[in-house]
Amino acid sequence: MKKTKKITQFLCLGLITGGFYACDFTEDQIPLIEDDAKVLFATVSPKSNFIFFDDFNSGNSPLSMAHSHELGGNHSLTSVTKPNYPNEKAARFELRDNDPLVKGSIRAEVTIVKGDEGHIEKDTWYGFDLFVPEDYADEDDTESINQWFHDGPAALINIRNGKLFWRFYINGNKTDIQLGALKKGQWSNFVIHMVHSYESDGVTELWLDGKKLIDERGRNINSSGGIPKWKIGIYKWEWADSKTTVSKRVLLFDNVRVGDSKTTYEDMAYDFSSGNAENNDQTANPGGDSSDNDDSSDEGTSNGDSSEENDEENNGGTSNGDDDDENDGGTSNRDDVDQISEEVEEDRSRRRGNRRNRRR
Numbered sequence: 001m002k003k004t005k006k007i008t009q010f011l012c013l014g015l016i017t018g019g020f021y022a023c024d025f026t027e028d029q030i031p032l033i034e035d036d037a038k039v040l041f042a043t044v045s046p047k048s049n050f051i052f053f054d055d056f057n058s059g060n061s062p063l064s065m066a067h068s069h070e071l072g073g074n075h076s077l078t079s080v081t082k083p084n085y086p087n088e089k090a091a092r093f094e095l096r097d098n099d100p101l102v103k104g105s106i107r108a109e110v111t112i113v114k115g116d117e118g119h120i121e122k123d124t125w126y127g128f129d130l131f132v133p134e135d136y137a138d139e140d141d142t143e144s145i146n147q148w149f150h151d152g153p154a155a156l157i158n159i160r161n162g163k164l165f166w167r168f169y170i171n172g173n174k175t176d177i178q179l180g181a182l183k184k185g186q187w188s189n190f191v192i193h194m195v196h197s198y199e200s201d202g203v204t205e206l207w208l209d210g211k212k213l214i215d216e217r218g219r220n221i222n223s224s225g226g227i228p229k230w231k232i233g234i235y236k237w238e239w240a241d242s243k244t245t246v247s248k249r250v251l252l253f254d255n256v257r258v259g260d261s262k263t264t265y266e267d268m269a270y271d272f273s274s275g276n277a278e279n280n281d282q283t284a285n286p287g288g289d290s291s292d293n294d295d296s297s298d299e300g301t302s303n304g305d306s307s308e309e310n311d312e313e314n315n316g317g318t319s320n321g322d323d324d325d326e327n328d329g330g331t332s333n334r335d336d337v338d339q340i341s342e343e344v345e346e347d348r349s350r351r352r353g354n355r356r357n358r359r360r
């Protein structure tokens with residue numbers, strides 16, 4: 001068994017500083033926090049089973065209450081005016097192909113909650129709103145925007161060729177499930193429910209803008225006895241040792257939320273920006289602060305099967321300001337790290353070979 005110490009006290013303490021909400025209050029007892037960081041539920045419907053919530057509307061330190069940040073520069077994560085909602089703010093992730101390596105790769109990611117530190121339990125809900133800028137150029141190379149990582153990235157949400165994919169990556173076997181085309185210039189509402197399990201009782205459900213696109217049962221983590229961590233942001237492993245047709249990626253997130261087992265779909269799908277339930281179906285209006293000017297070949301829609309790319313984290317590099325501890329838990333974790341690093345190296349060798357072949 002991995003360590004799974006309970007940290008309810010931590011979560012309640014976190015409430016005081018504005019980020020976490022896990023104490024056992026009824027709705028009319030919800031304490032409103034009015035410090036300079038965030039105002040929890042002051043203008044939205046209280047969700048008593050939320051563990052984490054950040055609407056970014058107050059302060060300029062996005063996700064400051066999250067577990068840890070993996071960012072390459074000051075541009076990597078900023079607070080911006082929310083496109084289509086001029087009175088609100090959102091979190092802007094920017095990844096550049098010349099960013100410094102963070103944990104051995106090119107990433108701008110934030111670990112929101114970490115199962116092995118007791119933030120979440122087996123049955124957990126996740127949600128976020130995503131804005132893809134109009135000029136987000138399509139290319140035949142993958143970036144990840146979500147990872148459920150435990151002994152490797154067991155599940156991911158990826159973007160490739162202008163489409164969204166869910167990927168299971170269990171014990172080395174990749175399974176991609178297409179979630180449809182990117183909706184550029186508008187906000188999309190993601191809700192994910194997972195019962196994290198190495199056994200048959202695992203549950204993986206995903207709704208995108210109110211439509212249920214994944215309803216799977218069975219194993220969804222890489223080893224027994226653990227709960228993953230959840231990361232959001234942009235992770236583009238190809239850039240660790242080569243270029244692609246774009247040099248910069250920008251994505252905006254809002255209303256990042258995590259709910260415990262008592263949470264309902266309706267709680268998670270709530271439109272926290274307008275106060276209306278579920279979908280936020282606005283017209284395209286990129287506006288705002290996204291400023292990427294990716295130019296790419298934008299060639300077509302080949303899709304589907306996973307290619308040679310690899311998603312593993314490489315726990316060898318520099319990490320700014322977090323205390324991630326995949327490698328602090330003794331020999332079993334150490335073995336995991338070594339194994340992951342080997343897989344990364346194998347994959348890079350394969351990619352180098354493919355590039356050589358393409359040049360021929």
Ligand SMILES: [Ca+2]
Binds near residue numbers: 055056082089
């Ligand atoms: Ca917001």
